[in-house]
Amino acid sequence: MSNPNLVFSWPLRVYYEDTDLSGVVYHANYLKFFERARTEWLRALGCSQEQLRHEVQVVFTVSRIEVTFRSPARLDDELEATVAVTELKRASLVLTQELRLRHDAKRLLASAEVRVASVDAASFKPTALPPLFRDRAGVAGVDHR
DSSP: OOOGGGOEEEEEEOOGGGBOTTSBBOHHHHHHHHHHHHHHHHHHHTOOHHHHHHHHOEEEEEEEEEEEEOSOOBTTOEEEEEEEEEEEOSSEEEEEEEEEETTEEEEEEEEEEEEEEEEETTTOOBOOOOHHHHHHHOOTTSBOO
């Protein structure tokens, strides 16, 4: 992951509803965990999704996601999901995300690279990232093309 000082972290817990019959998190639910962390990251930046939609008519949509599964999360596990910006362009950004056990940060459960596009809330056509968001999400050493 990129600069650890620029990594957002969000705690999660695995509930029964997240698991399959064996008590292991169903693979699609990792996407939900990553989404929750991205949503809380936006809130922490002061740019909630609803605020962006209502105030600047911009919504974010995932245009690509690649997930690598390494180790299973299980019922009642306490997890830590992270978000870090690795690329910031005019109308999109790339985020690196990781999911780890809270009590064993060395144990990587899953990682993802997520491309998020900025689109007009009405037309869903690409539009520039809002300046407020760009200023708050921008990080030194990140490709800003």
